[in-house]
Amino acid sequence: MTFSLTEAKLAKGALPYHVGGSGAPLLCLHSAGGARLTSALERLAATRTLYLPVFPGFDGTPTQPHLRTMEDLAGLAAEFIDNVVGQPCDVMGHSFGGWVACWLAVDHPDRLQQLVLHAPAGFAPDGAPGLPTDLAKLRQLAFAHPENLLPDTRSLDIHRSNRETVDHYLGKKTNDRDLQGRLGDISALTLILHGTKDGLVPVASPRLLKERIRRSHLIYVHDAAHAIDVDQPARFVSLVEDFLAVGEAFIVNRSRDSAA
Amino acid sequence: MKFNFFHLMPWCDANEPDREWPVSNRNFVPEKGTDLYRTYIDTMIYAEECGFDWVGCNEHHFSPYGLMSNCNLIGSILINRTKNVRVAMCGNLVPLLNPIRVAEEYAMLDVMSGGRLIAGFMRGIPHEYVAYNIPPDESWERLAEAFDLIVKCWTEPEPFGWEGKYYQYRAVSIWPRPYQKPYPQVLMSASNPDSARFAAERRAIMGMVMLPDLDAARESIRVYKETAHANGWEPGPEHILIGAHTLVCDRAEDAKRYLGDGLDYFYNVLAGGPRTAQRLVVQKTRYYQDQALQQRSAARRGVLKATPIEERIEKGMILCGTPEMVVDQLKRMKDALGHGVMNINMKIGNIPDEVVRRSMQLWGERVVPHVHNL
Numbered sequence: 002m003t004f005s006l007t008e009a010k011l012a013k014g015a016l017p018y019h020v021g022g023s024g025a026p027l028l029c030l031h032s033a034g035g036a037r038l039t040s041a042l043e044r045l046a047a048t049r050t051l052y053l054p055v056f057p058g059f060d061g062t063p064t065q066p067h068l069r070t071m072e073d074l075a076g077l078a079a080e081f082i083d084n085v086v087g088q089p090c091d092v093m094g095h096s097f098g099g100w101v102a103c104w105l106a107v108d109h110p111d112r113l114q115q116l117v118l119h120a121p122a123g124f125a126p127d128g129a130p131g132l133p134t135d136l137a138k139l140r141q142l143a144f145a146h147p148e149n150l151l152p153d154t155r156s157l158d159i160h161r162s163n164r165e166t167v168d169h170y171l172g173k174k175t176n177d178r179d180l181q182g183r184l185g186d187i188s189a190l191t192l193i194l195h196g197t198k199d200g201l202v203p204v205a206s207p208r209l210l211k212e213r214i215r216r217s218h219l220i221y222v223h224d225a226a227h228a229i230d231v232d233q234p235a236r237f238v239s240l241v242e243d244f245l246a247v248g249e250a251f252i253v254n255r256s257r258d259s260a261a
Numbered sequence: 262m263k264f265n266f267f268h269l270m271p272w273c274d275a276n277e278p279d280r281e282w283p284v285s286n287r288n289f290v291p292e293k294g295t296d297l298y299r300t301y302i303d304t305m306i307y308a309e310e311c312g313f314d315w316v317g318c319n320e321h322h323f324s325p326y327g328l329m330s331n332c333n334l335i336g337s338i339l340i341n342r343t344k345n346v347r348v349a350m351c352g353n354l355v356p357l358l359n360p361i362r363v364a365e366e367y368a369m370l371d372v373m374s375g376g377r378l379i380a381g382f383m384r385g386i387p388h389e390y391v392a393y394n395i396p397p398d399e400s401w402e403r404l405a406e407a408f409d410l411i412v413k414c415w416t417e418p419e420p421f422g423w424e425g426k427y428y429q430y431r432a433v434s435i436w437p438r439p440y441q442k443p444y445p446q447v448l449m450s451a452s453n454p455d456s457a458r459f460a461a462e463r464r465a466i467m468g469m470v471m472l473p474d475l476d477a478a479r480e481s482i483r484v485y486k487e488t489a490h491a492n493g494w495e496p497g498p499e500h501i502l503i504g505a506h507t508l509v510c511d512r513a514e515d516a517k518r519y520l521g522d523g524l525d526y527f528y529n530v531l532a533g534g535p536r537t538a539q540r541l542v543v544q545k546t547r548y549y550q551d552q553a554l555q556q557r558s559a560a561r562r563g564v565l566k567a568t569p570i571e572e573r574i575e576k577g578m579i580l581c582g583t584p585e586m587v588v589d590q591l592k593r594m595k596d597a598l599g600h601g602v603m604n605i606n607m608k609i610g611n612i613p614d615e616v617v618r619r620s621m622q623l624w625g626e627r628v629v630p631h632v633h634n635l
Contacts, residue, residue, distance in 0.1 A: 189291070212418070220423065223425035224425070
């Protein structure tokens with residue numbers, strides 16, 4: 002599956018995005034590592050049209066002065082859905098992108114259908130450590146199986162710059178109290194994925210989300226760290242595809258006949 | 262020192278060594294089985310009266326070696342008929358079972374007993390994998406994943422799902438949750454350095470039974486403590502369980518004779534069928550992760566079977582004799598290993614049940630008063 006990189010002209014400025022696949026649209030909001038194409042996303046693209054916008058400041062793009070917060074980025078994502086996707090769609094956010102996806106679900110509920118939160122950041126308990134600045138340490142905490150990563154063509158400077166861009170939006174914030182107070186407003190059916198070896202997001206975070214998002218499922222993926230799509234791509238794809246395809250019936254073990 | 266009265270519930274009417282696997286049940290007599298269960302359960306209940314701190318069950322399949330294919334059924338009875346003893350499930354054989362079911366049944370036992378459960382997470386001996394048609398190569402990975410899943414079942418405050426290599430569940434929320442917080446004390450076998458490391462990483466009590474000699478036990482304890490320190494915790498004596506075949510009689514020669522005969526029956530009759538399956542598993546799979554461990558395990562079995570009873574006593578492999586002799590043997594073993602829990606198995610092979618009961622009585626009256634404060 003090949004993805005193409007193109008650019009959307011939005012009222013809030015130009016927004017580059019990767020697009021690939023065929024089928025119902027799935028908006029993918031990237032992590033603090035930038036828009037990374039993984040084998041899991043490639044597999045999802047077999048049944049879905051994937052859109053991966055690159056948030057301003059990531060992957061070598063400039064930041065925009067009027068976009069300073071996660072809520073601002075959620076507004077940008079909503080505009081992207083209106084102008085590029087053209088219809089309400091399923092949304093999947095990873096880590097930093099999961100944080101944005103939650104704001105999107107709170108502020109713009111009519112833009113999304115089902116929501117997948119892949120190791121979302123922003124809900125750590127008080128006093129939890131923030132994102133490390135040391136890239137080697139970050140990599141160690143993010144991946145249980147880094148050998149699964151596809152070759153990355155981005156330079157070390159891009160990776161450093163991505164890390165700095167996170168501070169542009171968050172400062173030292175690891176805990177979004179405003180958003181936590183509004184999680185009960187999320188009406189979309191939500192799948193929360195957490196790796197049992199996640200070294201970046203404490204387990205209290207998915208528990209909080211599960212408790213507060215009324216229609217949600219929390220799944221622990223064994224032997225996966227923060228990037229579940231990299232560490233356990235087959236399990237990740239199976240979960241996401243099944244959830245998006247059948248919604249609440251996702252908890253039922255269906256035979257091949259009933260799946261057909 | 263705490264003491265666990267452990268019972269295998271053996272079938273005692275198998276008259277000749279069986280070499281086949283599985284062992285045919287054509288000679289099982291249900292009426293005798295009814296009497297045996299009644300006797301064995303009464304014996305285990307009696308352990309509380311005799312000063313034991315725990316009563317222990319375990320799980321075995323497809324042979325007269327043990328009649329507890331589901332030891333949780335027995336544990337449930339013990340809980341109901343005892344007041345204070347802890348009930349140690351020295352099974353379940355977790356890689357063979359549905360982990361959700363294990364989590365649920367252990368939680369039931371823990372709640373019904375008011376927090377008296379010791380939760381055994383055993384890998385199982387090789388022949389059990391043939392019985393339940395589970396690839397022995399997967400035993401360690403299954404045990405590790407099942408442990409993580411069961412702890413999640415016990416500790417998650419909200420419904421959750423699990424996506425693993427061996428186990429997948431989309432929506433789990435067990436009722437009841439366990440009584441003990443954060444969850445019941447876990448016990449694991451640690452009879453070699455690999456299993457000792459595995460237990461220490463999970464803060465489990467390490468259990469070693471059927472010791473070939475004290476040096477092997479010391480090595481496992483060293484690895485266990487070293488791993489515990491590397492994982493940020495300090496094990497105490499209460500985290501080290503040592504098992505020994507035990508018989509206390511009024512006269513030393515009776516103890517040696519009964520235990521000697523019982524051990525012969527145990528190794529030569531009851532263990533025959535399981536040994537056949539074990540040989541096939543060890544030859545054809547990676548149940549043992551490396552050749553050296555496989556050879557050590559085979560050597561250990563050979564030593565256990567061939568060593569004369571006097572030498573077994575001397576080496577600290579068994580406890581046998583008058584109450585005074587057993588007190589001395591216990592003290593020597595404690596000095597050598599520094600453990601805080603002993604697993605006492607008195608029903609070895611076909612030792613008569615009245616002899617076992619007298620041994621328990623002597624234990625309570627003339628052994629316990631001298632060793633409880635060890």
